Amino acid sequence: MINNYLEGKIPMELGSLPNLLELNFAKNYLFGTIPLSLGNLSTLHKLSLSHNNLVGNIPSQLAQLSNLEHLSLSFNNLSGMIFDTGSLEGPFGSFQVCNVQIYGDFVVHIGSFTGETSKFSVGDKVICKVDYDRRKLIAPNHTCMHMLNFALREVLGNHVDQKGSIVLPEKLRFDFSHGKPVKPDKLRKIASIVNEQIKAELDVFSKEATLIDAKRINGL
Template identity: 40%
Template structure:
């Protein structure tokens, strides 16, 4: 900006950015979570007024605990529990799913949301006999879906490896601009101005995979915010942090402030596969990727598709690409031969009438044909070839197209045009036979066809039209 003569109010920008952050935080605070459109703030039945909640999900996925409050509706059951192993959505990571089991009843947990200063677990209509009337204590067992959680952990740790790899391959200007960490996939938005090349994308995959295979042990724990940032921990742009933060470190690779869940060793991720790279905004790119079981499934599907292709091509997977290139080359060669046949009077041509019209000292070669054509351009190529071969000739052509439609063409050599015989005059007269209308230039003209049953009649009539025009010309 300074190079272009503009001043930059840095402090004003920072103040405006902070005001926007405050508005965003206020909007989030005012937002009311819902269950099937219902306001979740109201309607709770408290079982323990002074009960405190504690997140236990970093270390335990199954926990015996007490219910603090219940909300029952036709759409399902919402619970607030004392010891909660369910991760609530944050930092790009989605909420856990699982189930709550009570004495003779259970509910499937579909989501976890924040209601005020507490976490509410949103479940299905209870299966079994839910206790009525309710009374404390209500003992339950909270069980996180361990398969889903482990898949999510693989994707979250892989996201940290991905950011480190992007900074290594593309440069340290790369910073996170958004993310999604779910059981079935990960998505990572980052600052970068240009699409990644195929080589860059491949190198990023290689760097991530190398760090997976090296099986780094993660170091996760609380640290003072200032100390963590001083030591190089990466923080999310625009986020507010407490004085004490949780740091997730992959020694020698990555260190980030993060409250999400992760694997213990990078080797647990197994596989990493980028599925797409695209732009989402000016200066922001997006990578989507798979890990673990999902990456293996994707690779197996690709191998299966390759096997199908190889079978169709009649070769092995290893030779499929070579065979495909051979077939494409053969196809191109055959298309060229077909063009030559069509333009030179080959198998795609059916002659309706061919004769020499002799009048005084004028001899005109007249040819009427039906041409099986892919499109109108095939007929034009045929006409160009005819005009280049004949010194004194007229051709009338019906281009019979694959969709059942037909187009009439007339072609006249330069010698005859000089004697007053024009393609546009010929095509207008023969088009009247098939209910069409047409026009064009002296050497080439075309017309539509409404009555395809009379095409041959129109082609034969062209001979009489040429004779009439010749008489008028010499007349």
């Protein structure tokens, strides 16, 4: 079912298909989270869900599929936040990180070596250097995403629910549920609220909070 125009969520029922060897839903318009039931496909050898609009975390159940030889989840919006790039430097030389993906309980850093051995060893001490010039472009868009969430709820109501997002150096996208088209006058009001907050140059700060407390923060 690759490269079609399929829309909607991945059916949970897929997880009950017996003897399935390959599942390919790449290059469609699928959204939502990856069903935990896919972790039941013990016979699966290949799973491709790349180039969709999936969000959320990758289920750790996928890491338990002993027969899985190929997993492709690239070009989705899993977790919403774009990864940092930079380098890991140590006795092996320098490893340039150009991509970061989550697989089960692992955070996989993808890139290339420049330098001496071109090899990591257990116990190596490394210095992590983040590309802060790139992050400085991402951070304001991340803040604006929360401002947009706040404005949407102020204008459309608290029923607005985030369905996905992507935060990049050059832009942001925010997917939400509303049930009907947003009228032009309301769009202008939403944009006005966000622009007013930007012009106010409000202080931005970080604070650790429990999940329960975080959910009470309007716009978060």
